[in-house]
Amino acid sequence: MTDLLYWLQGAVPETPAPKVEMPPWGETKVVGKPVPRVDAYERVSGSAVYPLDFALPDMLHAAILRSPHAHAVVKSIDTSAAEKMPGVRAVITGKTPGTDIPWYRSRGKSYSKLFDDRVRHEGDEVAAVAAETRAQAYDALKAIRVTYEELPFVLDPQKALEAGAPAIHEGTNRYGDPSKYERGDVAAGFAAADAVVEGTYSTACEIHAPMEVHGSVVKWDGNRLTVWDTTQGVFVVQQQVAAALKLPLANVRVIGHYMGGGFGSKLEAGKYTVIAALLAKMTARPVKLFLSREEVFLNAGNRPANTMKVKIGAKKDGTLTAIEFLSMGSGGAYPNGADTSFLAADLYTCPNVKTLDENVAINAGRARAMRAPGFPQGAWALEQAMDELAKKLGMDPVELRLKNVPKVSQRRGNQPYTSTGLAECLRDGAKEFGWAEAKKKAKGDGAVKRGVGVASGLWGYGGGPPATVVVKLFADGSVNLNSGAADIGTGTKTIMAQVVAEELGVPLDRIQIEHADTGTTQYTGPSGGSKTVPSDMPAVRAAAVEVREKLLKAAAEEMKLPVDDLALSNGEVVSKQDPSKKLLVTAVPGLQRQQVLVGVGTRGPNVEGKVISMFAAHFAEVEVNTKTGEVTVTRLLAAQDSARVMNRLTFECQVQGGLVMGLGLGRTEERVLDRNTGKMCNVNWHDYKIPTALDVPAEQKVHSVDLVDTECNTAGAKGVGEPATIPTAAAIANAVHDAVGIRVHDSPVTPPRLVALLAGRGKKG
Amino acid sequence: MLPSFRYVRPRTVAEAVKALSEPGARAHAGGTDLVGCLRDEVFDAKAVVSLSGLAELKGISATKDRGLRLGALTTLAEIARHAEIAKGWPALAQGAAAAASPQLRNQGTLGGNLCQRPRCWYFRGDFACARKGGEPCYAVEGENTYHAIFGGSGCYIVHPSDTASPLVALQATARIAGPKGTRSVPVEKLFVLPAVDHTRETVLEPGEVITEILLPPPLAGGKGLYKKVRARGAWDFALGGVALALSMKDGKVWSARVVLSGVAPIPWRVPEVEKVLAGRALDAKTAAEAAEAAVKGAEPMSGNDYKIPLVKGAVEEALLSLA
Structure with a gap:
């Protein structure tokens, strides 16, 4: 699974460059404007059909039996009673033919099966049932008799490495060797420092907790499978489901139109989809299988807990001389990334850096990528240590950071960034926040003390190929936009339509959007990693530009003018030299003859020799009750460098959401595992505390530094999802x-x- | 998944008592706790007896002695916004306002708030804990951040109600209807310590239901409040809290009733604090001494000794805010 997150590993496949020229946009008419969402009405009126709402005639409902133990061997399963329960149409276990499907692959190795006879965390899959109603399915689960032999378990990564620790997989509990990075001479760097700070920081495990629980509806037509899935990427699900069921890609159609949030937990196919497909095959009926909220807490991913040891040295003037960052985390019972050190090696100029990331198996639910995987944890440690350093040096924390703003990406071979807005985020953010004034203000003489904090961050991946998009101009001048990208609630559809509107001059309501369907749209990567805008918008633009070029060429023949002299404006082709010479788009004979003009756009390769990163600086003001430990976050400000803002409204929404999520990490969210059983204590929305409206500050501001970046891609936009949540928690802790x-x-x-x-x-x- | 149950909606208290006397019957007032417990399979129900048809359990009215009668079905929202309660019995109004979330307060009732089941995650979760008739109290050796520092014994729940502590402080009385007729129980005597019976939270017998809560008239020179400390701004139970009902005379405390919340299996009255306060002016020194007295005898476990400074802080702040 982790292999699919290729964009996190820096290796992107190459696709051909687009066929059309796309100079950077000058002044834009639609792109960048605060355009309301094209599907706003559907979303708020309830007419949008989410996969969880989806129903087919004759559909069965399925449910999964999960291990109540943290670590056990399944000795036997007796399904006979369950099979006789009312409404039950099929029961499957690991013994059922066709279920011997490897699962949780990493580095070419499978760590488990669809139903393994060894369960490695509470919630691991044991059996499943399909019945006429959901209640019947859950009732039948209770009638399945499973004999477990409980095994010793381990929840703490450090303890999992000790001699005699329970072995979760064959051999070592490590997921691969610790990943190490070093540049310069760290010992010499610390020796040369005037001040050194050192500390150990830890972050609690967080659950993604999207509004829509994970699940699918599946239907077979012969040997062709259709899946309605709540997903961030239909093509990823198609590939994984096809591989699991040994079907050609052509036989698996995955549709993912609306979806209720994922935050990284829906970047892969779930076992639930394959289980539903097997049950559907056995019963010759469509099957709906959605997890319960409790199952999502246990078994749909998390942001791993991390422990990070940080040491930073600096000269009196704040120049960093050395950083050491040692991280320990756990992908959970099955492999997933848990590294956090990237920021420590890339965010600030520092000649001597050493990092180490360890990733260890424990008997708890497997992690999945969660909004900026590893980065909020890394920022929690690094940015608090920087705050300590500023204090030790007697420097303003903003000034200390400004002193060390990097010009190149040191972690990636000293390549320059296509644009770097860290200094602007810190300076403009401090100004907008009123940092200097806030620092001077008294802390308060009662029990309640006021404080302010800052933290910064970067997100190191600016998207890339492959992405293929088709734009069709219909004979009446309206447009069909066809893209495989999922809109995970961030406004992707709206922004794609804005790009088409920009290039073709078509009003937004004349654009039909067809998306996220492996049967009818073209391949693109999943929507995650802040890469949807920078990956997909250039392809949308290329497709729209190709249509425009075809149209202008056809118009030029009719108007007997050079193509270069023609432009599109308000549904007309107009001569730039002589605006009185014009032709309605609908009157272009080339279009009328063919009834459609088609443009195919691809996402070209990224610029060579440079890296693309987004930057952010967050500012927080808090009030702390020294008697009771109560904290009120009174103000938050996010200053973001995403280069071009494609839509002010969706941009602000993303950043506001990122701040709230960061506030959750900093203030309220924490998975609690019972030390004696390994079971999760807070498997619900009361005990697992997502911030409420009363925890979010009334004043939460979003500021974009609006840098022009003509190199990151042909949309000039770098993305915003992850950097909007990276520094927030650390800024609050510093406050x-x-x-x-x-x-x-x-x-x-x-x-x-x-x-x-x-x-x-x-x-x- | 909800279990399968019979649903009855009696028209009179007598009918309700009869229905509730059947084995496996559960009273349904606002349902905000009941439905969750049933869905999470914390306990089963053969019959769910809706109280919503009982007109006599509704409404707020004055009593002859200038006290107040609150029907057990009065919602927390009604109490929180009731001007007279805010004026005469502020601790109760603030307790009701501090509970849950606006949606839950619109639905949740006073009687239900007193009779809600504990929020202990072992009780609510997939654990055969002592209170559910199983063996150990998992909290003792386990994750006990939110558990009791007073009054635990074999079970270490904290009482989840934000109205119970104010009602004890205000010397309220619960009227109870049951198979043997009606009876009155001071709210202070309504709750059961685990040492007495760790499988129940109230003295209600099968078939019994709280019909109303009676508040005595406001105290002369009365002052009061409810302070709640929680981990999240809404939809969260008390980490620790305090209800105060003071009677002031000549700038000094004439009498005091001080009841902690979130620290014990029942609303935890602290007579030591009341003694410290009696006859004293509400100044910093008094507040500090009272705070110290509030945590005397606390027995924290591995993960909840923070409750000692937290409760001290809450008591001190609460007292000083009334000064």
């Missing part, structure tokens, strides 16, 4: 420190943790 002088090393900053520290009862930094 808490500013208010009360206490460094909270472990996320989240809750009243229990903080009041204990205030009373001298907790771990002090």
Whole structure:
């Protein structure tokens, strides 16, 4: 699965460059404007059909039996009683023919099967049922008798490496060798430092908790399978389902129009889709299989907990001399990324850097990519350590960061960035936030103390190929836009339509959008990693430009003018030299003869010798009650460098959401596992605390530094999803420190943790 | 998944009592707790007895002695926005306002809030805990951040209600209807410590239902409040809290009732604090001494000793805010 996240590993497949010339946009008419979403009405009126809403005639409902134990061997399964339950049409286990399907692959190795006889975390799949109703399916699960032999389990990555620790997989509990990076001479760097800070920081495990639970509806027509899936990428699901069922890609159609959030947890096919397909095959009926909320908590991914040891050295003037960053995390019971060190090696100029990332198996639900995988954790540690350093040096934290803004990406062979807005984010953000004034303001003389904090971050991946998009101009001048990209709630459809409108001068309501369907749209990567805009919009633009060129060429023949002299404007082809010479688009004979003009756009390769990164600086103001440990975040400001903002409204929405998510990491969210059973304690939305409206500050501002980047791609936009959430938690923790002088090393900053520290009862930094 | 159950909606209290006397019957007031418990299979129900048809369980009215009668079906939202309650019994109004979320307060009732089941994650989760008739209290050796520092014994839940502590502080009385007729129980005596019976939270017998809560008249020179500390701004239970009902005379505390929430299996009255306050002016020194007295005898576990400074802080702040 991790192999599919190729964009996180820097290796992107090459696709041919687009056939058309696309100079950077000058002044734009539609792109960049605060255009309301093209599907806003459908989304708010309830007429949008999400996969969870989807129903087919004669459809069965399926449910999955999961291990109640953290680690066990399944000795036997007796399904006889379940099979006789009312409404039950099929029961499958690992013994059922056709279920011997390898699962959780990494580095060419499978770590489990669809139904493994060894369960490695609470929630691991054991059996499944299809029945006439959902209640009947769940009732039948209870009638399945499973004999488990419980095994010792381990929840702490450090302990998982100790001699005698329970072996979760064959051989070592490590997922591969620790990944190491080094440049310069770290020892010499620390020796040359005037000030050194050192500390251990940890982040709690977070659950994605999207509004729409994970699941699919599946239907067979002969040996062809159609899947309605709640997913961030239909093509990823198509590939994985086809591989699991040994079908050609052509026999698996995946449709993912609307979906209720994923945050990285829906970048892959779930076992549920394949289980549903097997049940559907056995029963010759369509099958709907959606997880319950509890199952999502246990078994649909998480942001792994990390422990990070940071050491930073600097000269008196703030020049960094050395950074050491040692990270320990766990992909969970099955492999997934848990590295956090990238920021430490790339965010600031520093000649001597050493990082180490360890990733260890534990008996808990497997991690999945979660909005900026590894980066908010890394920022939590690095940016608090930078705050400590500023304090030690007597420097303003904004100034310390500005002193070390990098010109090149040191982690990636000192290649220059196509654009770097870190300095602008820090400077403009500080100005917009009123940083200098806020720093001067008194902390308060009562029990409640006020403080401000800053943290910055970058996200290192600016999208890339492959993406293929088709734009069709109909004879009446209206347009069909065909793209495989999923709109995961970020406004992708709207932005694609804006790009088409920009190039073809068509009003947005004259554009039909056809998307996220492997049967009718073209391949693109999943929507994740802040890469949808930078990957897909250039392909949309190329397709639209090709249509325009075909149209102008056809018009030029009719108007007997050179193509270069023609432009599109308000449904007309107009001569630039003599605007009185014009022709309605609908009157272009070439279009009327063919009834359609088709443009095919591809995403060309990224610029060579440069890297694309987005930058951010977040500012927080908090009030801390020193008596009770209560924290109120009173203000947040996000200054973002995403280069071009494609749509002010969707951009602001993304950043606001990123801030709230970052606030969750910093203030409220924490998976709790029972140390004695390995079972999750807070498997619900009351005990697992997502921030509420009352936890989010009334003043939450979004500022874009609006850099012009003509090299990142032909849309000039770098993406925004991840960098909007990377520094938030660290900024809040730094503000808490500013208010009360206490460094909270472990996320989240809750009243229990903080009041204990205030009373001298907790771990002090 | 909800279990399969019979649903009855009696028209009179007598009918309701009869229906509730059947084995496996569960009372349904606002349902905000009941439905969750049934869905999560915390307990089963053979019959769900809706109280919504019982007109006599509704409404707020004055009593002859200038007190207040609150029907058990009065919603938390009604209490939170009731001007007279805010004026005469502020701790209750604030307790009701501090509970849950606006949606839940619109639906949740006062009687239900008193009778809700514990929020302990072992009780609610897939654990055969002591309160569900299983063996150990998982919290003792487990994850006990949100558990009791007072009054635990074999079970370490904290009482989840934000109205119970104010009602104990205000010396409210619960009227209860049951198979043997009606009876009155001071709210202070309504709850059961685990040492007495760790499988139940109230003294209600099968078939019994709270019909109304009676508030005595406001105290002369009365002051009060409810302070709740929580991990999240809404939809969260108390990490620790305090209800105060003070009577002031000549700038000094004449009498005080101080009841903690979120720290014990029942609303936890702290007579030591009341003694400290009696006859004293509400100043910093009094507040600090009272805070110290509030946590005397606390027995924290591995993960909840933060409750000691938290409760001290809450008591101190609460007292000073009334000064």
